[in-house]
Amino acid sequence: MCAQLLSTQPYKGTRDFYPDEMRLRNWFFGKIRHTLETSAFDEYNGPMLESLELYAAKSGEEIATKQTYNFVDHGNRMLAIRPEMTPTVARMVAGKMNDLSFPLRWFSIPNMYRYEATQRGRLREFWQLNVDIFGCDTYEADLEVIISAIRILKAFGADESMFTVRINNRRFFNDVIAAIAGTDAEGSRLVSKVIDRKNKVTREAYEKDLTALGLSAEQIARIDSLYEMGVEDATAICPDSVGACELRSLFAALRQIGLDRYCVFDFGIIRGLDYYTGTVFEVFDNAPENNRAMFGGGRYDNLVGLFVKNAKVSGVGYGMGDVTLENFLVTHKLIPDTFDTDVKVLVTRFDDVPYEKYLTLTDSLREAGITSSLYLGSKKFGKQIDYAVKGQYTHVVIMGGSELEAGVVKVKNLETREESTVSATKLTAFFGA
Amino acid sequence: MCAQLLSTQPYKGTRDFYPDEMRLRNWFFGKIRHTLETSAFDEYNGPMLESLELYAAKSGEEIATKQTYNFVDHGNRMLAIRPEMTPTVARMVAGKMNDLSFPLRWFSIPNMYRYEATQRGRLREFWQLNVDIFGCDTYEADLEVIISAIRILKAFGADESMFTVRINNRRFFNDVIAAIAGTDAEGSRLVSKVIDRKNKVTREAYEKDLTALGLSAEQIARIDSLYEMGVEDATAICPDSVGACELRSLFAALRQIGLDRYCVFDFGIIRGLDYYTGTVFEVFDNAPENNRAMFGGGRYDNLVGLFVKNAKVSGVGYGMGDVTLENFLVTHKLIPDTFDTDVKVLVTRFDDVPYEKYLTLTDSLREAGITSSLYLGSKKFGKQIDYAVKGQYTHVVIMGGSELEAGVVKVKNLETREESTVSATKLTAFFGA
Numbered sequence: 120m121c122a123q124l125l126s127t128q129p130y131k132g133t134r135d136f137y138p139d140e141m142r143l144r145n146w147f148f149g150k151i152r153h154t155l156e157t158s159a160f161d162e163y164n165g166p167m168l169e170s171l172e173l174y175a176a177k178s179g180e181e182i183a184t185k186q187t188y189n190f191v192d193h194g195n196r197m198l199a200i201r202p203e204m205t206p207t208v209a210r211m212v213a214g215k216m217n218d219l220s221f222p223l224r225w226f227s228i229p230n231m232y233r234y235e236a237t238q239r240g241r242l243r244e245f246w247q248l249n250v251d252i253f254g255c256d257t258y259e260a261d262l263e264v265i266i267s268a269i270r271i272l273k274a275f276g277a278d279e280s281m282f283t284v285r286i287n288n289r290r291f292f293n294d295v296i297a298a299i300a301g302t303d304a305e306g307s308r309l310v311s312k313v314i315d316r317k318n319k320v321t322r323e324a325y326e327k328d329l330t331a332l333g334l335s336a337e338q339i340a341r342i343d344s345l346y347e348m349g350v351e352d353a354t355a356i357c358p359d360s361v362g363a364c365e366l367r368s369l370f371a372a373l374r375q376i377g378l379d380r381y382c383v384f385d386f387g388i389i390r391g392l393d394y395y396t397g398t399v400f401e402v403f404d405n406a407p408e409n410n411r412a413m414f415g416g417g418r419y420d421n422l423v424g425l426f427v428k429n430a431k432v433s434g435v436g437y438g439m440g441d442v443t444l445e446n447f448l449v450t451h452k453l454i455p456d457t458f459d460t461d462v463k464v465l466v467t468r469f470d471d472v473p474y475e476k477y478l479t480l481t482d483s484l485r486e487a488g489i490t491s492s493l494y495l496g497s498k499k500f501g502k503q504i505d506y507a508v509k510g511q512y513t514h515v516v517i518m519g520g521s522e523l524e525a526g527v528v529k530v531k532n533l534e535t536r537e538e539s540t541v542s543a544t545k546l547t548a549f550f551g552a
Numbered sequence: 553m554c555a556q557l558l559s560t561q562p563y564k565g566t567r568d569f570y571p572d573e574m575r576l577r578n579w580f581f582g583k584i585r586h587t588l589e590t591s592a593f594d595e596y597n598g599p600m601l602e603s604l605e606l607y608a609a610k611s612g613e614e615i616a617t618k619q620t621y622n623f624v625d626h627g628n629r630m631l632a633i634r635p636e637m638t639p640t641v642a643r644m645v646a647g648k649m650n651d652l653s654f655p656l657r658w659f660s661i662p663n664m665y666r667y668e669a670t671q672r673g674r675l676r677e678f679w680q681l682n683v684d685i686f687g688c689d690t691y692e693a694d695l696e697v698i699i700s701a702i703r704i705l706k707a708f709g710a711d712e713s714m715f716t717v718r719i720n721n722r723r724f725f726n727d728v729i730a731a732i733a734g735t736d737a738e739g740s741r742l743v744s745k746v747i748d749r750k751n752k753v754t755r756e757a758y759e760k761d762l763t764a765l766g767l768s769a770e771q772i773a774r775i776d777s778l779y780e781m782g783v784e785d786a787t788a789i790c791p792d793s794v795g796a797c798e799l800r801s802l803f804a805a806l807r808q809i810g811l812d813r814y815c816v817f818d819f820g821i822i823r824g825l826d827y828y829t830g831t832v833f834e835v836f837d838n839a840p841e842n843n844r845a846m847f848g849g850g851r852y853d854n855l856v857g858l859f860v861k862n863a864k865v866s867g868v869g870y871g872m873g874d875v876t877l878e879n880f881l882v883t884h885k886l887i888p889d890t891f892d893t894d895v896k897v898l899v900t901r902f903d904d905v906p907y908e909k910y911l912t913l914t915d916s917l918r919e920a921g922i923t924s925s926l927y928l929g930s931k932k933f934g935k936q937i938d939y940a941v942k943g944q945y946t947h948v949v950i951m952g953g954s955e956l957e958a959g960v961v962k963v964k965n966l967e968t969r970e971e972s973t974v975s976a977t978k979l980t981a982f983f984g985a
Contacts, residue, residue, distance in 0.1 A: 125609060125858050127647030130631065133599030135644050138658070141595045157918055159896060159925035159943075162574045166566030166677050167600065167633075167663060168621070176558060188601070188631075190623035193667065198563065198621075200600075200633075211568050214560030220942035222928045225571070230600060230663075234626065244599050255928040259907070263928065270918075375908040376915045425558050463592060474692070475808040482809045485590055485703075492592035495655045495688040495696065509653035510592075 132235075132243025146458045147445070148228055151248055154274045158267055160224045160250065165207040167230070171197040173206040176425050188232050200232040204249040204438065205422075212253055213426030221254030221432075224263070228441075240443050248444075251436030253422065258365040261398035261418060261435050262372050268402060268414075268437060269381050276453045282413070285385035286369065286400045289417070290362030291354065292389065298357040299341045300334050310334070314342070315389050350384035365398060388415070396420045398435065406450045413447055414439040457511065462550050464491040464514045465507040467500060471520040480518065480528070480546070487552035508533060516546070565668075565676025579891045580878070581661055584681055587707045591700055593657045593683065598640040600663070604630040606639040609858050621665050633665040637682040637871065638855075645686055646859030654687030654865075657696070661874075673876050681877075684869030686855065691798040693868050694831035694851055695805050701835055701847075701870060702814050709886045715846070718818035719802065719833045722850070723795030724787065725822065731790040732774045733767055743767070747775070748825050783817035798831060821848070829853045831868065839883045846880055847872040890944065895983050897924040897947045898940040900933060904953040913951065913961070913979070920985035941966060949979070 129135050136144060152162070174183035183189070189199040201207060204227055212219065227249045235241060250267050252260040265284060272282055296314070297307045313328040320328075329339050345353055350370045354363035366384065373379040390399045401415030416437025423432050448454050466481045468474075477493050484491040494503045507515050517529040528546055531538045541549045562568050569577060585595065607616035616622070622632040634640060637660055645652065660682045668674060683700050685693040698717060705715055729747070730740045746761040753761075762772050778786055783803045787796035799817065806812040823832045834848030849870025856865050881887050899914045901907075910926050917924040927936045940948050950962040961979060963972045974982045 124861060125605060125643070126603070127643050127859050129599050129643075130601050130603065130629070131627075133601060135599070135647070136597040137644065137648065137652075138594035138596055141597055144597075145595065157921060157923050159898075159923055159945075161571035161943075162578065163571055164569040164574055164577075166562050166568070168563050168566060168665065168677065170558070170563065172558060188623070188625070190621070192621070194564075196563070210558070210560050210562075211570065214568070215570065219570075220939055224925065232601070244601065252928065257929065259926075259928050263925075372908065372911055375911055426560050428557060465592075475805065478805055478808055488590060490590050490592055492657065492696075493692075495685065495692050496690065506653055510594075512592075 130243075132237040134242065134244065142458050143445075143454065144441070147441070147448075148246075150274050151228065151271055154271050155226045155250065155267060158224075158263070158270065160226045160267065163208070163211065163225050163227050164229055165201075165204075165211060165227075167200060168198050169201055169207060169210075171199040173210065173425075174199055174202065177206055186234055188234055201229065202231055202233045204229055204231070204247065208249065208251065209422045210426060212432060213423035213430070216423065216427060216430060216432070222260060223251075223253040225253065226250045240440075240446055242442055246441040248439040248441075249436065250416075250439075251434050253432050253434045255435075256433055258369050258398065259372075261365070262369055264416065264435050264437065265369075265373070265382070265398075265400060266376075266378060268439070269378050271439075272402070275448055277447075277451060279380045281405050281451045282381065282447070283403045283405055284382045284400055285388050285403055285412075286366070286382055286398065287385055287388040288362040288366045288398050289389075289395050290397055291357070291360055291366055292362065292386070294357045294360035294362055295345065295353065296342070298360075300332075300338055302332075306332065311389075317387075345386040348384070348386070353384060353386065362397065369398065390415060390417055394419055396433075400437075402439075404447050404450065409446070409450055413443045462489055462514060463510075463512045464489060464516055464550070465503070465510070465512040466491060466493045466516045466518075467503045467507075468494050468497060469500075469519045470497060472518060472523050476518070476523060480516070480543070484547060484550070484552075487547040487550075489547060489550045489552050504533075514550075518543070563676075565670040567675065567677065575891050576878075576887065577874070580874070580881075581679075583707050584661065584704055587704050588659050588683065588700060591657075591696070591703065593659045593700065596641070596644065596658050596660050597662055598634075598637075598644060598660075600633055601631045602634055602640060602643075604632040606643065606858075607632055607635065610639055619667055621667055634662065635664055635666045637662055637664070637680065641682065641684065642855045643859060645865060646856035646863070649856065649860060649863060649865070655693060656684075656686040658686065659683045673873070673879055675875055679874040681872040681874075682869065683849075683872075684867050686865050686867045688868075689866050691802050691831065692805075694798070695802055697849065697868050697870065698802075698806070698815070698831075698833060699809075699811060701833075701872070702811050704872075705835070708881055710880075710884060712813045714838050714884045715814065715880070716836045716838055717815045717833055718821050718836055718845075719799070719815055719831065720818055720821040721795040721799045721831050722822075722828050723830055724790070724793055724799055725795065725819070727790045727793035727795055728778065728786065729775070731793075733765075733771055735766075739765065744822075744825065748822050778819040781817070781819070786817060786819065795830070802831065823848060823850055827852055829866075833870075837880050837883065842879070842883055846876045895922055895947060896943075896945045897922060897949055897983070898936070898943070898945040899924060899926045899949045899951070900936045900940075901927050901930060902933070902952045903930060905951060905956050909951070909956060913949070913976070917980060917983070920980040920983075922980060922983045922985050937966075947983075951976070 171189050174187055187199040187202045191197055228246055230246050232244050252264055293307055296310050300310050302310060309332055317325055326339060350366055354367050357363055373382050388399050388401050395417040397418035399417035401412040404413050414437055418435040420433050421431055422434045423430050464484060466477055468477055481491055481493040513533055515531045522528055526543050527540050528543050529538055529540055604622050607620055620632040620635045624630055661679055663679050665677050683697060685697055726740055729743050733743055735743060742765055750758050759772060783799055787800050790796055806815050821832050821834050828850040830851035832850035834845040837846050847870055851868040853866050854864055855867045856863050897917060899910055901910055914924055914926040946966055948964045955961055959976050960973050961976050963974055
């Protein structure tokens with residue numbers, strides 16, 4: 120048909136989900152969905168293709184063009200495969216500003232693409248959970264969002280030895296710098312920029328930059344000490360700061376419902392300097408071999424500004440990639456060996472019994488809601504058993520000529536190897552239906 | 553920020569799924585998944601992007617380029633967003649030929665894109681259920697696949713007045729034409745091509761073409777009569793044809809399990825002339841205003857030939873688009889008004905009660921598995937009730953200062969308007985947890 124055979128490999132950075140991988144993924148997303156729905160979050164989704172300008176407007180044309188899969192359609196529109204969900208959700212919220220009932224509690228698990236070098240935890244095609252609350256300005260929404268992240272990890276069996284939520288607040292960050300450095304707004308902004316780059320430069324360069332902005336060695340030391348402080352000591356430096364109040368309220372509420380053991384205050388959490396405006400947090404994997412931020416988020420403003428003039432909707436949320444979360448679950452051995460705990464029955468076949476007898480039997484099992492199928496084909500019994508084992512069936516039903524005559528079937532439990540003889544009319548009851 | 557405001561419309565031919573639409577979709581896909589899993593089908597999925605050559609090899613370069621969204625990546629690879637699932641699943645089966653346990657019973661509900669003019673039932677982004685059995689040559693696999701389609705529609709509440717499965721067999725089709733026309737293989741192929749175009753040309757042109765191939769008026773009339781025949785009469789014309797045997801066995805089996813009332817033999821069902829090799833079927837909507845094929849499928853051979861030399865894996869299956877199925881459900885009023893029958897509780901707030909009291913209450917509901925949230929913000933009670941109604945909450949919990957003092961809460965059922973006073977410690981039990 121074709122001189123050259125085609126490759127069976129998926130495109131670089133993407134994955135094939137065979138049934139085994141798909142079972143894992145469905146288990147995975149199922150737990151996330153269930154956890155969020157129990158907390159009254161509503162699921163949404165949007166198109167895989169969006170106008171490229173949506174990403175260019177947020178991240179700049181160059182980044183948008185380089186990091187997305189983008190192209191021009193036959194109608195000369197510049198399109199991109201979504202590399203993130205925020206521009207889509209902003210467009211959707213802006214499109215129904217007057218119909219939607221705020222605050223919105225929304226989540227989505229879209230597939231998306233980024234054009235990047237593939238490495239551990241980074242693929243070109245991935246799924247990303249997005250959880251956001253829109254239209255609530257208080258720390259209570261920040262709390263809800265952080266609780267949801269903790270609840271998801273707990274639902275997978277993770278405990279406080281495995282992960283830590285590191286929390287800071289950008290308003291507090293600005294206020295405490297102003298309090299220590301004695302700078303005005305512009306001065307504080309410049310100091311923030313230096314602090315933001317702290318881990319990217321040498322200690323010497325860091326101190327030199329702060330000194331150039333007028334900070335004394337003592338002031339620099341006071342900023343250093345913030346990294347060691349708990350929330351009480353840190354917020355005591357500028358107790359009247361709105362950000363300090365938010366931080367204290369947030370930690371008090373977490374204590375109230377016993378979730379404070381997963382959380383610490385961390386002055387080192389800053390995130391995108393120009394994007395976040397209040398609470399910011401990152402969830403760290405505590406495993407020594409992988410001790411880094413898995414995902415994070417925070418409060419941002421002016422979500423819909425690109426779409427609606429003079430409108431303001433604040434948001435707080437996070438995005439969690441499926442590859443990162445899966446790596447975490449693997450590291451901490453939180454993925455069970457099998458997901459199918461339910462009964463799954465293979466009706467085996469012998470040539471001396473009419474096909475329609477098997478058909479009726481299988482159909483009655485399905486009608487009773489029992490997962491089942493009839494072996495297709497006419498291989499030897501041993502091969503049919505092999506097929507059942509590989510396909511993760513839990514039981515096989517055996518009905519040869521002698522069983523048919525006696526009005527019974529044999530049921531073999533593939534795990535315990537136990538064999539039972541059951542009246543054909545009581546088979547569905549045998550499986551508890 | 554941006555001089556020109558961006559549009560809030562999604563890209564042409566795609567859809568935004570706000571929570572209401574997403575609830576419908578989750579209900580929709582949930583029913584399909586459950587039905588197929590009960591029949592022991594396994595879900596799989598693959599990447600959204602594939603090599604363009606996968607589609608070019610199947611449909612020709614021109615069609616593949618015109619009908620897909622395709623582009624060249626930074627590594628100079630020609631890629632396409634998948635317009636269908638068959639090439640992906642063929643690649644996946646070919647890639648693990650020796651590890652997989654045949655017959656495979658696979659399904660998938662991928663999102664895909666086609667570049668086409670949008671109209672009713674046709675969008676550019678859609679989801680398509682794909683159900684296939686690979687590696688079983690007998691009519692039994694065809695039967696399983698047809699049963700699955702009927703079971704899915706039945707699961708939505710559709711009955712035989714609403715849809716009909718029209719079934720033919722390509723081997724029978726070839727044999728019965730040879731029997732009536734007395735043609736050899738090549739002659740039958742030419743006659744088939746004329747019959748395949750029957751509805752696209754005038755009756756006059758049709759007869760003229762058949763006459764040119766040597767058919768008499770009587771032979772043409774005998775072919776005409778096939779369109780009126782049931783399976784018994786039609787297959788009696790060439791009783792020894794393998795295709796006739798398959799058709800008779802298929803209908804006998806459908807009768808055996810009471811599904812024959814959804815099915816008819818229809819000589820007019822041909823489908824892609826060069827693609828299908830055995831059983832073919834189409835599922836028709838019986839509604840007078842929409843009486844047309846909703847979806848169809850059949851048996852095809854040589855699935856993996858493009859990837860593996862001299863390997864043969866047969867397949868039988870179908871693809872069902874989400875838009876088509878949704879239109880069918882709307883036409884027949886099979887979509888319920890609400891999908892959330894479960895309890896969903898909004899804990900309302902008053903300023904005279906400390907926030908942490910509400911927080912603990914809400915948290916205890918969630919711990920008990922009851923879907924619930926605490927109202928975020930501090931609006932008037934009436935506004936909070938409005939929010940609950942719009943958000944499809946079923947109950948609100950009311951705990952003002954006097955209730956707190958008495959150790960009780962009030963629960964209002966938003967549907968019945970009934971109000972109950974419940975001991976705060978018995979609230980989860982009140983909701984049945």
